[in-house]
Amino acid sequence: MRNNEEAKVEIAKQQYEDLHLKGEIFINGNKNLIGYVSHINCKFTGEQSFIITDSKYVPLSAPLxxxxxxxxxxxxYRGSSFDSSLDTKLGWRQSIF
Known part of the structure; x- marks a missing residue:
């Protein structure tokens, strides 16, 4: 799927949704399937990243x-949400020390 600027913004907004492993990612009012959450990375530093694959759920441990x-x-990549959530505390903790 070719992504215009509007679609790219919509995809980027997905980082703040409640994403779950194997979950589907849609844009355009749930009309266009972008892919599946295949890996969630939550580091102690507060960094949170999500790998979305196009065809189906494919874990990092899947066969080649x-x-x-x-x-x-x-x-x-999810940034701090500026509330009292864990990602905010971990994200801002690094800048204080």
């Missing part, structure tokens, strides 16, 4: 033959 079927990968 399955991983080779993935043609497009989207990586979403």
């Amino acid at each position: 033959s399955e991983r080779e079927n993935v043609k497009e990968v989207t990586v979403l």
Whole structure:
């Protein structure tokens, strides 16, 4: 799928949604499937990233033959949400010390 600027913004906004492993990612009012959450990375530093694969859920531990079927990968990085959540505390903790 070719992404125009509006679609890219919509995809980027997905980083603040409640994403779950194996979950589907849609844009355009749930009309266009972007892919599936195949990996969630939550570091102690507060960094949170999500790997979205285009074809289906493909974990990092999948056999090479399955991983080779993935043609497009989207990586979403979640920043601090500016509330009292854990990601905010971990994110801002690094800048204080």
